[in-house]
Amino acid sequence: MIISSLSLAIFPTAGYASKTDPLHTEVDDDDQSWFHNLCHGYRKLAKIHFYVQDRLKGDNQTVHEVARANITSNSATSFGSVRVLDNPMTAGPDINSEPVGRFQGLVTSADLQILSFAMNINFVFTSGRFSGSSISISGMNPVMNEQRELPVIGGTGVFRFARGYVITTTYSSDPDKGYNVLEYTIYATYAHHSSITSCHANT
Numbered sequence: 001m002i003i004s005s006l007s008l009a010i011f012p013t014a015g016y017a018s019k020t021d022p023l024h025t026e027v028d029d030d031d032q033s034w035f036h037n038l039c040h041g042y043r044k045l046a047k048i049h050f051y052v053q054d055r056l057k058g059d060n061q062t063v064h065e066v067a068r069a070n071i072t073s074n075s076a077t078s079f080g081s082v083r084v085l086d087n088p089m090t091a092g093p094d095i096n097s098e099p100v101g102r103f104q105g106l107v108t109s110a111d112l113q114i115l116s117f118a119m120n121i122n123f124v125f126t127s128g129r130f131s132g133s134s135i136s137i138s139g140m141n142p143v144m145n146e147q148r149e150l151p152v153i154g155g156t157g158v159f160r161f162a163r164g165y166v167i168t169t170t171y172s173s174d175p176d177k178g179y180n181v182l183e184y185t186i187y188a189t190y191a192h193h194s195s196i197t198s199c200h201a202n203t
Contacts, residue, residue, distance in 0.1 A: 151166075
């Protein structure tokens with residue numbers, strides 16, 4: 001279910017979620033407030049829903065192979081193939097829906113038995129209040145499974161010290177055109193950016 005026109009929503013662990021601006025987050029003028037809040041356990045929970053446009057070939061290709069192993073060509077799972085990607089993130093499944101970010105990183109075929117990718121990915125947000133912030137994931141993605149889960153290992157900007165998980169499914173796939181639409185929902189906690197009293201090493 002699309003949460004908003006941008007498919008992005010914030011659910012604070014305390015307080016309220018803005019109905020008029022689902023990207024709203026309280027950001028203090030003090031750039032170090034995030035560290036103080038982390039020390040005192042002030043965190044928010046974000047649920048972020050969007051789609052990834054995955055183009056394996058064609059004029060607008062966004063996924064490119066940069067390395068392969070000696071056995072890759074003869075492997076049923078393309079074991080050893082390393083690809084770098086920079087896919088558009090959109091609010092809806094249609095390529096012409098509103099852009100919300102970029103899906104950037106490395107994907108490696110890393111299973112000899114099943115088609116499964118080792119993912120090292122950054123979700124880089126380019127619109128709304130999260131513009132300039134990112135969330136990082138790293139883990140195995142067995143793409144033939146209907147639903148896959150990967151861990152959130154960190155973030156930048158608003159999402160400093162982010163932790164959580166990602167659920168992904170394949171919304172649609174066209175092997176002939178080399179074009180996939182992937183659905184992602186991120187559940188992540190991160191340091192609250194409101195001002196509080198400074199914490200100390202012995203607190």
